[in-house]
Amino acid sequence: MALKTESDAHILTVFLEGEIDHHIAKSIREEIDMSIERVHPATLALDFGEVTFMDSSGIGLVMGRYREMKQLNGSVTVKNAPASIRKVMRLAGLDKLAHIE
Amino acid sequence: MALKTESDAHILTVFLEGEIDHHIAKSIREEIDMSIERVHPATLALDFGEVTFMDSSGIGLVMGRYREMKQLNGSVTVKNAPASIRKVMRLAGLDKLAHIE
Amino acid sequence: MKPLNEMKVQFFSRSVNESFARVAVAAFIAQLDPTLDELSDIKTAVSEAVTNSIVHGYKDQIGNIYLTVKIYENGRINIAIRDRGCGIDDVKTAMEPMYTSKPGGERAGLGFTVMQSFMDKLRVRSRSGYGTTVIMEKMLKMRKDAES
Amino acid sequence: MKPLNEMKVQFFSRSVNESFARVAVAAFIAQLDPTLDELSDIKTAVSEAVTNSIVHGYKDQIGNIYLTVKIYENGRINIAIRDRGCGIDDVKTAMEPMYTSKPGGERAGLGFTVMQSFMDKLRVRSRSGYGTTVIMEKMLKMRKDAES
Ligand SMILES: Nc1ncnc2c1ncn2[C@@H]1O[C@H](COP(=O)(O)OP(=O)(O)O)[C@@H](O)[C@H]1O
Numbered sequence: 001m002a003l004k005t006e007s008d009a010h011i012l013t014v015f016l017e018g019e020i021d022h023h024i025a026k027s028i029r030e031e032i033d034m035s036i037e038r039v040h041p042a043t044l045a046l047d048f049g050e051v052t053f054m055d056s057s058g059i060g061l062v063m064g065r066y067r068e069m070k071q072l073n074g075s076v077t078v079k080n081a082p083a084s085i086r087k088v089m090r091l092a093g094l095d096k097l098a099h100i101e
Numbered sequence: 102m103a104l105k106t107e108s109d110a111h112i113l114t115v116f117l118e119g120e121i122d123h124h125i126a127k128s129i130r131e132e133i134d135m136s137i138e139r140v141h142p143a144t145l146a147l148d149f150g151e152v153t154f155m156d157s158s159g160i161g162l163v164m165g166r167y168r169e170m171k172q173l174n175g176s177v178t179v180k181n182a183p184a185s186i187r188k189v190m191r192l193a194g195l196d197k198l199a200h201i202e
Numbered sequence: 203m204k205p206l207n208e209m210k211v212q213f214f215s216r217s218v219n220e221s222f223a224r225v226a227v228a229a230f231i232a233q234l235d236p237t238l239d240e241l242s243d244i245k246t247a248v249s250e251a252v253t254n255s256i257v258h259g260y261k262d263q264i265g266n267i268y269l270t271v272k273i274y275e276n277g278r279i280n281i282a283i284r285d286r287g288c289g290i291d292d293v294k295t296a297m298e299p300m301y302t303s304k305p306g307g308e309r310a311g312l313g314f315t316v317m318q319s320f321m322d323k324l325r326v327r328s329r330s331g332y333g334t335t336v337i338m339e340k341m342l343k344m345r346k347d348a349e350s
Numbered sequence: 351m352k353p354l355n356e357m358k359v360q361f362f363s364r365s366v367n368e369s370f371a372r373v374a375v376a377a378f379i380a381q382l383d384p385t386l387d388e389l390s391d392i393k394t395a396v397s398e399a400v401t402n403s404i405v406h407g408y409k410d411q412i413g414n415i416y417l418t419v420k421i422y423e424n425g426r427i428n429i430a431i432r433d434r435g436c437g438i439d440d441v442k443t444a445m446e447p448m449y450t451s452k453p454g455g456e457r458a459g460l461g462f463t464v465m466q467s468f469m470d471k472l473r474v475r476s477r478s479g480y481g482t483t484v485i486m487e488k489m490l491k492m493r494k495d496a497e498s
């Protein structure tokens with residue numbers, strides 16, 4: 001995994017892509033966590049624009065990042081999630097934890 | 102199957118597409134044969150530009166059309182075949198029967 | 203009742219096979235010409251069940267996962283996913299939304315919830331020490347009949 | 351030797367499953383990151399063997415086709431396709447280029463020729479009345495190792 005990221009003073013944006021399942025979740029998680037460590041952003045923005053599939057392993061991924069950002073007094077934003085992925089997120093009530101754009 | 106065809110006074114062009122295997126070959130064959138019947142072309146041009154897969158069932162398809170066109174004193178031309186499909190055609194020596202462009 | 207078409211696949215409980223399982227199911231039901239939404243629902247439900255067999259059923263051991271897809275008349279499909287892993291002691295609790303036996307980690311406890319809401323029927327059979335079978339059913343809106 | 355990864359799939363001898371078989375094999379070996387040429391060679395060879403089981407092995411009856419894919423170290427893959435159909439009397443003749451037992455029709459007699467030239471190894475075992483097994487092997491140029 002080599003995810004594209006973008007960061008200004010406040011926001012770290014991570015551009016996710018492809019299929020997010022349990023197999024790939026670990027390496028995505030590690031990469032995001034390294035970026036958070038380095039940047040210490042106020043907001044972590046997860047861009048799902050290029051994600052073609054996601055199961056509940058992706059929910060675990062977002063919830064875990066939410067917990068981490070909360071410890072840093074920060075927040076999580078979800079961006080550009082396709083309809084099929086928003087469906088999984090809604091089921092999980094993710095809209096209560098993260099700001100879904 | 103509803104194949105695109107194009108014909109002028111001499112040439113009937115059939116635009117094949119997708120995956121050509123034994124399952125689909127029968128309906129392609131029937132459609133081409135109906136067009137030959139109707140148009141009586143001097144040349145049957147088979148355009149493989151949009152074909153993504155072909156196994157030896159496709160070879161049978163071309164050879165069968167070659168036999169038919171020969172009875173009408175006509176010929177067969179193969180157009181725009183992608184590399185992977187030319188590989189199967191070469192193996193079959195199809196270049197000896199049809200004009201491959 | 204004999205299905206119109208059927209496939210059974212068996213594979214190692216390696217996480218790399220999660221995507222294989224999804225594609226195999228999607229490729230098999232392609233003959234029914236499903237909508238993109240139906241395909242996505244089914245792939246997600248299959249992914250949950252297969253992941254559970256890998257993560258919970260076999261933990262870090264390698265065992266076999268058995269997946270069966272049956273196509274019946276009128277676009278009814280039946281999918282069974284079976285493992286010979288550790289089994290589930292209390293299926294009712296396991297199926298509750300947000301329940302997970304791996305709370306510290308990155309499991310959301312939503313696998314069964316996804317299967318339940320993305321498919322029309324869900325049945326779970328499990329025996330501690332023997333393994334787990336998940337059976338799911340969905341009616342596809344028919345656009346084309348399975349050729350016979 | 352135990353393979354690094356393995357899948358077995360079984361499906362009805364319906365022609366609509368020819369494309370399913372190709373996609374299932376392609377999805378399974380995707381973990382080795384094959385080149386497009388390698389993928390295309392393998393899909394073609396698989397398509398030939400599966401079609402033969404449907405067309406020749408089972409003729410117009412519906413039986414089961416058994417397909418196994420094994421991944422070994424260094425990108426070696428082994429594919430077996432088996433039917434319990436009519437079997438082949440004379441395998442040597444059957445394997446000759448252009449030989450087909452259905453000459454009038456649309457078979458080119460090139461199935462075995464394609465399997466032989468697109469794969470590294472081909473072995474055919476058959477017994478009249480009992481069925482046919484085709485075993486093919488190919489070494490992929492390795493770009494990424496199967497994860498363990
Ligand atoms: N195949 C299985 N084998 C053993 N236990 C399972 C299996 N599937 C599910 N479980 C149990 O049910 C619980 C809930 O499953 P699920 O709703 O998918 O959530 P999650 O996978 O996120 O834990 C799991 O945490 C596990 O304890």
Ligand SMILES: Nc1ncnc2c1ncn2[C@@H]1O[C@H](COP(=O)(O)OP(=O)(O)O)[C@@H](O)[C@H]1O
Nearest residue numbers: 402406407444450451457458459460461462482
């Ligand atoms: N699985 C099988 N069961 C029975 N006969 C087979 C099988 N595969 C091949 N054959 C026999 O071998 C012949 C040659 O096969 P092949 O080279 O694939 O050409 P084709 O399929 O075009 O006839 C077939 O015509 C058939 O008689």
